[in-house]
Amino acid sequence: MEPNVYDRKCGSRQVLDRIGDRWSVLVVLTLADGVKRYGDLARRIDGISQKMLTQTLRGLERDGLLTREVHASVPPRVDYALTDLGRSLLDLVSGLEVWATSHLAEVEAARARYDAR
Amino acid sequence: MEPNVYDRKCGSRQVLDRIGDRWSVLVVLTLADGVKRYGDLARRIDGISQKMLTQTLRGLERDGLLTREVHASVPPRVDYALTDLGRSLLDLVSGLEVWATSHLAEVEAARARYDAR
DNA sequence: CAGCATCCTTGGCGATACTG
């Protein structure tokens, strides 16, 4: 039978949580244009803490959305890149980004209207 | 200038948070096929508490994604429906649902592989 | 550079009880 996101015990619900996660979305978006180092990601994603970045990267790696490649060099260098599975999510998450930016004005207008009542 | 989701102070970041929110996604999805009453939503979305349902509905109403219509009857009846803005989000959120269900197996396989290392 | 470990706080969220 089909997985059902409305069922809290269904794994698809957890998957939905992960791909909807604020930090996950931003990490995947940042990796859209290719391989990035840890520091690149940290610098690009404003407001993310080291802890959350590491945690998000591990979660995405565990779920098969990105790869983590450690280069034995001094200083250390770790590259992150989307897998095929991760890339299959790109249209969706960039769609979210586009929606958020392109409808921001409407949302803010709606808020102003709501708060003024 | 364009809103930028990478900037934590940009409103588009908050919008992204809202439309990515687990409960928001499920509420919008549930309203995809038309008007629903409070109880319908509560019953459909497994695991949501009254508090979170109300809170999510208020947030979505405030942001202009759905309308709340109170009917003065006994017993009370409150209808929720997507606005045009909310409907503009439908393709995206149902895309998320489809992705979550259709890639669930791959994600679980990746997890098993990761955990077995 | 790329983390890991630890402490600590906040507020998200559930549970419960009550109401128009």
Place this chain on the structure above:
DNA sequence: CAGTATCGCCAAGGATGCTG
């Protein structure tokens, strides 16, 4: 039926300090 109000917890997440 569709909420509001209150309490209480615990886990998400930030800040700091340390390391291979």
